[in-house]
């Protein structure tokens with residue numbers, strides 16, 4: 001399935017129009033969030049930037065997509081960004097998180113996403129990049145994140161997602177890839193990072209996304225999983241990633257997107273989710289935090305804006321949801337960046 005530029009534009013406009021159903025722009029501090037993102041991009045030498053240096057490729061994707069969603073993408077120098085992205089590519093075809101950093105499938109997807117967002121995929125040697133991703137598939141169908149071999153269903157999703165974007169899904173053994181993801185399904189209907197791993201909303205998003213893109217959703221018990229996902233909503237309206245954990249803006253995205261893909265999004269109280277996200281805004285200086293009164297950051301600003309930009313409407317069929325977000329539109333506000341946030345939490349925060 002491949003749409004042309006005009007169809008892509010239309011689907012984006014459709015997205016933005018729909019967004020007004022769930023929120024009024026008056027409540028979402030659009031201008032302030034855009035200013036916040038631009039100020040972060042300029043502050044390259046402060047503490048946050050130094051700490052996050054290895055994740056700069058992911059940050060670029062989050063920040064740029066947020067600006068795009070807010071209609072402010074023209075404020076950045078596209079040529080400068082493309083040239084920086086390409087300077088992060090290695091001989092293997094993979095991309096590092098910044099210049100001089102080792103390649104990893106996480107940053108490779110972000111690089112592809114940034115180039116797709118800027119409509120510059122033509123600067124890529126697509127086969128070289130696709131071969132790099134295919135080289136990370138293991139005998140059992142799973143994917144490693146890089147040459148060091150850590151295996152995780154996040155990487156299965158990234159590989160499938162990235163190759164779909166590049167129209168090179170035939171480079172991998174799709175049947176084995178699907179079977180591996182299915183082997184990570186749990187009795188509660190959810191999915192873990194490896195066979196037997198605990199169910200987690202972010203991981204579920206990755207597994208359901210991988211199955212959706214490959215046309216394999218019949219492996220999901222939709223009622224059972226839908227129930228588990230709806231139980232992630234806590235009193236404040238926010239959603240957590242697994243039982244007994246605090247709610248977090250970014251989980252709004254993973255849970256709602258997963259519910260859309262399995263056609264159960266009408267089971268959740270969307271007004272309460274919206275209220276929770278609006279309560280996480282810094283109304284004075286812009287930016288969105290993980291939960292009310294915490295410090296804002298680019299990741300959660302992106303997630304908050306992305307969720308706000310979708311109405312997750314009941315009339316959106318699962319197929320439309322997936323196509324809107326992943327398969328068709330190279331500027332999907334959604335499916336792609338999530339894995340990066342997931343990495344941020346899993347590796348750095350582990351909540």
Ligand SMILES: [Zn+2]
Pocket residue numbers: 248249250251290300345
């Ligand atoms: Zn979060």
